[in-house]
Amino acid sequence: MSEPIDVARIGEDVPLLEGIRTARAIRRLRPDPVPRELIRKVCEAGTFAPSGGNRQPWLFLAVTEPERRAWIAERYRTAFRAYIAPALEAAKAPDFPEAGRRNMRAALWLADHLHEAPVHLFVAGWKRRGEAQGQALFPCIQNVLLACRAVGLGASLTTLHRGFGEECDRWLGLPEECPTIALLPIGWPVGKHGRPPRRPVDESLHWERFAARPPAATD
Numbered sequence: 092m093s094e095p096i097d098v099a100r101i102g103e104d105v106p107l108l109e110g111i112r113t114a115r116a117i118r119r120l121r122p123d124p125v126p127r128e129l130i131r132k133v134c135e136a137g138t139f140a141p142s143g144g145n146r147q148p149w150l151f152l153a154v155t156e157p158e159r160r161a162w163i164a165e166r167y168r169t170a171f172r173a174y175i176a177p178a179l180e181a182a183k184a185p186d187f188p189e190a191g192r193r194n195m196r197a198a199l200w201l202a203d204h205l206h207e208a209p210v211h212l213f214v215a216g217w218k219r220r221g222e223a224q225g226q227a228l229f230p231c232i233q234n235v236l237l238a239c240r241a242v243g244l245g246a247s248l249t250t251l252h253r254g255f256g257e258e259c260d261r262w263l264g265l266p267e268e269c270p271t272i273a274l275l276p277i278g279w280p281v282g283k284h285g286r287p288p289r290r291p292v293d294e295s296l297h298w299e300r301f302a303a304r305p306p307a308a309t310d
């Protein structure tokens with residue numbers, strides 16, 4: 092029998108920078124349930140993000156009921172397939188970067204299996220002066236992703252539900268002043284956390300002035 096999870100302690104010993112460097116998008120998730128207390132813990136990490144005027148505009152909405160996840164997944168799949176179609180066409184070219192193909196395959200896999208992710212965590216935010224505050228929510232979202240990494244949960248950042256965003260927000264019962272911005276499918280990972288492919292920092296870091304360099308390769 093597996094040990095019960097000590098929610099207070101889990102993830103507390105992952106060094107911050109190592110966690111950051113190994114928080115790749117995990118889209119293949121086991122269907123096993125995730126304790127609510129653990130979802131609460133990763134959302135709490137989200138609440139430690141900075142926000143303009145410390146207004147803390149975020150709101151988390153976790154969907155776990157299978158029929159409700161199926162409702163979301165069905166619409167996400169349709170939105171995703173429409174979005175990815177041109178890229179799939181482009182990927183047929185022999186010189187299309189292999190890393191791009193891999194990324195697309197993983198995203199397609201998620202679109203086809205979203206209903207299996209045990210937690211669909213939406214991050215929404217209160218508008219300010221009638222405007223959605225995306226920039227105020229992404230630091231919070233990144234904290235949630237990093238906290239998932241720390242406690243061993245798999246997660247990825249998606250935004251394509253915005254293709255049916257208003258319908259989704261009303262269905263979730265959210266008021267118009269608080270739209271969702273991201274949907275994080277969360278669950279226990281099939282694979283492992285690890286370093287995602289990234290260009291070396293020195294290709295992006297400049298000192299004092301921008302120094303033109305040859306364009307960075309995409310593969």
Ligand SMILES: Cc1cc2nc3c(=O)[nH]c(=O)nc-3n(C[C@H](O)[C@H](O)[C@H](O)COP(=O)(O)O)c2cc1C
Nearest residue numbers: 114115116117194198201248249250251252287288
């Ligand atoms: C603003 C934003 C929106 C994204 N939307 C989606 C999405 O709708 N679906 C998806 O599968 N991935 C989405 N991603 C995830 C990226 O595709 C992912 O970060 C990229 O594949 C890198 O993954 P890696 O960290 O494992 O290398 C989004 C990422 C960002 C920053």
